[in-house]
Amino acid sequence: MSDRIVDAKVIVTCPGRNFVTLKLTTADGVTGLGDATLNGRELAVATYLQEYVCPLLLGRDPAQINDTWQYLYRGAYWRRGPVTMASIAAVDMALWDIKAKTAGMPLYQLLGGRARDGVTVYGHANGRDIPEVLDEVAAFLERGYKAVRVQVGIPGLGAVYGVSKDRTFYEPATGTDRPEETRWSTEAYLHFVPQLFAAVRDRFGFDFHLLHDAHHRLTPTEAAKFGKRIEEYDLFWLEDPTPAEAQDAFRIIKQHTTTPIAVGEVFNTIWDCHQLISERLIDFIRVTPVHAGGVSHVKRIVEFADLYGVRSGFHGATDMSPVCMAAAIHLDMSIANFGLQEYMHHTEETNAVFRHAYYFADGCLHPGDEPGLGVTLDEELAATFPYRRAYLPVNRLLDGTMFHW
Numbered sequence: 001m002s003d004r005i006v007d008a009k010v011i012v013t014c015p016g017r018n019f020v021t022l023k024l025t026t027a028d029g030v031t032g033l034g035d036a037t038l039n040g041r042e043l044a045v046a047t048y049l050q051e052y053v054c055p056l057l058l059g060r061d062p063a064q065i066n067d068t069w070q071y072l073y074r075g076a077y078w079r080r081g082p083v084t085m086a087s088i089a090a091v092d093m094a095l096w097d098i099k100a101k102t103a104g105m106p107l108y109q110l111l112g113g114r115a116r117d118g119v120t121v122y123g124h125a126n127g128r129d130i131p132e133v134l135d136e137v138a139a140f141l142e143r144g145y146k147a148v149r150v151q152v153g154i155p156g157l158g159a160v161y162g163v164s165k166d167r168t169f170y171e172p173a174t175g176t177d178r179p180e181e182t183r184w185s186t187e188a189y190l191h192f193v194p195q196l197f198a199a200v201r202d203r204f205g206f207d208f209h210l211l212h213d214a215h216h217r218l219t220p221t222e223a224a225k226f227g228k229r230i231e232e233y234d235l236f237w238l239e240d241p242t243p244a245e246a247q248d249a250f251r252i253i254k255q256h257t258t259t260p261i262a263v264g265e266v267f268n269t270i271w272d273c274h275q276l277i278s279e280r281l282i283d284f285i286r287v288t289p290v291h292a293g294g295v296s297h298v299k300r301i302v303e304f305a306d307l308y309g310v311r312s313g314f315h316g317a318t319d320m321s322p323v324c325m326a327a328a329i330h331l332d333m334s335i336a337n338f339g340l341q342e343y344m345h346h347t348e349e350t351n352a353v354f355r356h357a358y359y360f361a362d363g364c365l366h367p368g369d370e371p372g373l374g375v376t377l378d379e380e381l382a383a384t385f386p387y388r389r390a391y392l393p394v395n396r397l398l399d400g401t402m403f404h405w
């Protein structure tokens with residue numbers, strides 16, 4: 001008699017920031033965890049899981065990962081979208097966790113085994129001005145990082161994306177009653193940021209990967225011009241240069257610049273990036289297990305991407321819990337077209353709630369050898385951090401026009 005799922009519960013906790021986790025338990029006493037965190041809309045996913053998904057999981061065979069994925073995807077009728085796909089992702093991650101634990105091996109072994117020594121990561125150097133960013137780049141390089149993302153305050157503007165208020169930890173979702181509002185000038189940004197890249201390359205040279213996130217804020221033409229302007233600084237990637245709903249807009253960027261493009265953290269299925277990949281309009285795909293249907297669907301996307309020379313660059317910000325980070329690292333270890341992994345370390349409280357086997361060493365994350373994902377959730381400790389609504393910021397142009405955050 002095969003095993004059965006006998007318990008499915010959603011755990012919402014806020015150790016420094018909100019996380020939603022699905023925990024499945026089988027009749028054989030094997031548990032699996034899945035990240036279901038959607039930053040700024042957490043309870044929408046928690047409710048979707050609790051009300052509509054968990055009741056359907058009870059009694060199902062945990063070994064049937066593919067059938068369960070299709071049951072939840074095709075069975076929802078209303079396909080795709082961040083809430084549905086984060087819910088399916090959590091189930092998928094938890095079932096892979098159970099399968100690998102049952103097989104007595106770390107998940108990457110089940111996904112085809114080790115394809116590299118470690119998962120090269122990039123850290124987030126940021127500052128209110130260029131000197132502060134340079135100090136942070138130095139600190140990351142001293143800690144052995146081989147890749148660093150740089151984000152800087154823009155003279156004349158207040159808070160901007162990617163610049164943390166406290167020097168140790170970046171958490172953008174801060175608005176409890178309503179979103180924080182920021183003001184933006186693309187002209188000021190385009191004028192200033194090349195100076196940041198010049199200062200970084202002048203001081204640290206070219207033998208590490210330099211990255212930057214434009215966070216959806218340019219028009220395709222501005223992105224094409226900006227990409228061309230910064231070619232001399234040899235970025236490893238320019239991220240989210242323009243909103244990617246219009247996938248064909250990236251043809252304009254690709255026609256004008258060889259600066260590599262990374263897109264995809266807001267995507268939730270292969271249909272969001274099918275054209276970007278098959279027309280080679282991007283160089284890195286940034287989907288991550290929690291937002292893009294779990295281990296199974298992200299694996300499909302990166303294997304499709306491999307056909308077109310597009311590499312992985314999974315999203316790994318603080319709002320991906322250690323459960324998602326672990327799933328990403330197991331995928332990173334086993335795929336052929338690994339590119340780079342984002343790694344924004346979590347708070348001590350988060351690491352206490354989500355104890356994990358993965359660890360950082362010599363510029364890489366390593367999955368560890370615990371069976372499954374290698375993550376355990378301390379439910380008692382989790383309960384001491386109650387949910388607290390936290391909105392992501394809203395961004396307007398200087399004249400008040402709603403813009404992209």
Ligand SMILES: O=NC(=O)[C@@H](O)[C@H](O)[C@H](O)CO
Nearest residue numbers: 039172213215265317318319
């Ligand atoms: O590349 N990383 C990012 O763009 C992140 O910082 C996102 O703004 C947050 O994960 C949104 O919740």
Ligand SMILES: [Co+2]
Nearest residue numbers: 213239240265
């Ligand atoms: Co980004």
